[in-house]
Each structure stands twice: as structure tokens, then as C-alpha cells.
Amino acid sequence: MSTQRVTQETFDEVVKENMEEFDMDPEDALREAVEQFVSQGVNLSFIVKAIPTASSDGKQEGKTHEVLHALESLRVGQHSGNMTAELKRFTDQCSLEFPQRYLAAQNGAYPVILSCCRKSLEDQGHLLVTLAALAVLTDGQPDLLDKAGTDLLLSILRRYRADPAVTRAALRTVRHCCLKHEQNRLDLVTAGVLPLMTGAICKHNRCAELVKEASVCLKIMTFDDDVRVPFGRAHEHVRLIVTQHSGLKVIIEAAKAHLDKIPVISELCITLSRLAVRNEFCQDICDLGGLKLLMTLLADSFEAQEVVRQSLCAIRAIAGNDDVKDMVVSAGGVQLMVVAMNVHMSNSNVCEQGCGCLSVLALRKPNNCQVIMDNGGAMAAIQAMKAHPGQVNVQKQACMLMRNLVAHTNNFSQPILQLGAEDLICEALRSYQEDCGDVCRAALRDLGCQVELRELWTGKKGTIAN
Missing domain, CATH: 1.25.40 (Serine Threonine Protein Phosphatase 5, Tetratricopeptide repeat)
Structure with missing residues (x-):
């Protein structure tokens, strides 16, 4: 995105010029101004793209944007008692788009709203209104x-x-x-x-x-x-x-x-x-009943894609602990994961997390690999690759799974290859060389396929070119 920017005042002047000098109606003048600045490579993501108007209550002179009218009403009347209506009006304007919030902040909205919050501490209802204004103003503007x-x-x-x-x-x-x-x-x-x-x-x-x-x-x-x-x-x-x-x-x-x-x-x-960032934290989650809870969610929520996806994500995280891997497999986790992937094969996020989970369970665990193969885990990964050729993360996690399945045993190489894995992995390698090239090559290598491994450094002494 371009870093070249203009001020709101400059943009509004161009719109005004289009209306007055070129006799354009407001909509055409606004559209022409936007096209003009975009063609010049100007970033308009901070600009309110609307026609300035006069104050609706007639108390403020001149034309400006509605969010600034609302802010000025707050600034003038913040000492006059209940400002609930004005705060709601300001909140509604800031809720429209980021440029309205940005324009308000540039014109000193933050100290005004903070002052309103302080004055509302004794009034729960009014405090809720002022906090709503503060929350929407800081959305996308944490520096405030x-x-x-x-x-x-x-x-x-x-x-x-x-x-x-x-x-x-x-x-x-x-x-x-x-x-x-x-x-x-x-x-x-x-x-x-x-x-x-x-x-x-x-x-x-x-x-x-x-x-x-x-x-x-x-x-x-x-x-x-x-x-x-x-x-x-x-x-x-x-x-x-x-x-x-x-x-x-x-x-x-x-x-x-x-x-x-x-x-x-x-x-x-x-x-x-x-x-779940430490080995002991993963174990603590299990001891507190977290794994049982996640398995229950996975078993009982097959129709809810988002719950399935996030359950898989959480299981994948805690299965970084090798003991937890075995607990997941013993509790029937592999079967649930394969079923979840098959039910939601059209959902790339579920397929990605499912392959990721199975990959973690297979890592350094030959016995778990056997369970995954017996329950159709490799087949589910192959189907996921076929269903989502345009999703690099699905391709990457599926390749990682197949690599982990055969890393410590050759028994599963031929069954996986018979499912058509080699062609799919090669296609992923061609399509996503930068994002998952190393994973694809590792999978092909461990499956016993022909693969060209890049020699990144030979260790030979050489000269440095200027």
C-alpha cells in the first residue's frame, strides 16, 4: 500500500473545487476526487469519503464531517450534565468506518471522551455509554x-x-x-x-x-x-x-x-x-480435564465447523507433549479427527487443522502412525490435498503428515504412494516452492521417491563478490 497521504482538509478542498469550479454534483465531485488521488498513488484509507455538511442543530457554523459535529457537541456540552445522546451520536459516527475514528482522534477526541468517562464514574448507565465511545474510538488506534x-x-x-x-x-x-x-x-x-x-x-x-x-x-x-x-x-x-x-x-x-x-x-x-506453550502446561491441561473436554467437543459438535476447527487447534497445541500424544490416541482421537476431516472435507480450515493434528500425533511415535494408517488418516490427507489445491497450508500440513508417518518406518511408504501421494506432493512442490518446498522434498525423500535436494552450502572457501 502506498505511503503517500493527504490531509482530510486537502481532500475536502478538492471535492469542493470539483463542485464549485467544474459544476459537478456532490456524488460526482466525490468520486472524481477519489479517482484523482488513487491515480496519483495516494493512500486514502485514512480519509472520510463524504461531503462535509452543516450542523443539523444549526448551533455550529460552517460545514464539516458529521463525526466532527458530534465531537464538537461533546466538547461544548461535556460540562452541562447528561451527554448521553451526544455520546451515542459520536459512537455511531465512529462505528461507521476507520477514517471517521481517525479524523475524530486527530481532532482531539480522546481527551474529551476520557473526561466524559471520569465524570461518569458514579453513574453506571452513563458510564456504559462513555465506555462504548472510548472502545470504538480506540478500535484500530491503540496509540491513543x-x-x-x-x-x-x-x-x-x-x-x-x-x-x-x-x-x-x-x-x-x-x-x-x-x-x-x-x-x-x-x-x-x-x-x-x-x-x-x-x-x-x-x-x-x-x-x-x-x-x-x-x-x-x-x-x-x-x-x-x-x-x-x-x-x-x-x-x-x-x-x-x-x-x-x-x-x-x-x-x-x-x-x-x-x-x-x-x-x-x-x-x-x-x-x-x-x-499451551510449555510441556508442563500441556500436561496441566490434561490433568485439569481439558483433553477430555476437547475430545467431548470434537465428538459432539461435528455439525459446528468452527468448534471442530478450534477443538482440533487446541488438541494440536497440547499434543506437543509426547505423553499427551499417546493420551489422545488412546482416547480415540485419531478416529474423531479423521471423521471430522471427512465430514468437513470442503472446509480448508478443518482440513488444515486435522492434518496438523495427525502430523503432531505421528511425530516420533511409530505406534501412533499405525493407528493413523489403520483409521484412514493418510487417505483423509490425500483427499484434503485434492479438495484444496489452492490452499498452501493444507498442502503443507498434509505433506508433513505423510513425512512423519514414514520417517521412522518404511512399512507405510508403499500404501501411501498407492493412494497417489507422489503426484500430489510434486504438484504442491511446483506450486508452493517458497512456502513448503522443504516439507515437500522431505516427504518425497522419506517416501522413497526421486527428489532433487538443494545443496545450500558446500563448505568450500570462496571469495566475496562486491
């Missing part, structure tokens, strides 16, 4: 959060910990402020947000929407997605969640309470998989 905002959010979470609605609204803002922002995550964790998240799940275990929001927040605390920092504290945050705040138990118990709610259980499975 400052120390005052961090302190205020923590104060609200502590003060209203018994109120699920306020807690959820505050956590939504926390979520927006932590996504792709390592410093905000670090500041909030240092300030004590983690026990407030796990505590919210425990205290409001039956409140599905709150459990989901808190689970997503915990998940985001395990991300390392801020390109501005060389490395994040994701692993340390996981350690704190698990060892100091009983995160695994909290997530598993919450999942047991929401087995019939697909969006909630899916998020809890994702979060659980994000916490």
Missing part, C-alpha cells in the same frame, strides 16, 4: 491510550468488578488498546490487568458475552504482533496467566459452562491453545 487512560480503565475494572456489563465494556477497550501494541500490553499487565481478566471469568462464569470478551483479552496478551518492537513479552505473559492466575483452570471451567454456545466455546479453545 496513555497512562491516564490505563489508570482509568484499571480503576473501572476494580470498582465495577461485580457489574458484568461495565466489566465487559471496559475489557473491550482494553482489547482494542492491546492489539498490535506491545507497550500497552506491558503497561496493563504491570498495572495488574491479568487477575482482573481471570477474575471476571470466574465471577461471571455464566455470562457468555463477558466470558468471551475476557477470553479474547487474555488471548491478545499472548500475542507478539507489534512490528515496532524487536521482541515481545508474550511468553512471559503466558507464564503469568498460567502460574500466577490459574489461567488454565479458569478457561477450562468456563468452557464446561458454555458447551452449547459456539462463539464462546470457540474463543475459549483458541485461548487454551495459546496457553
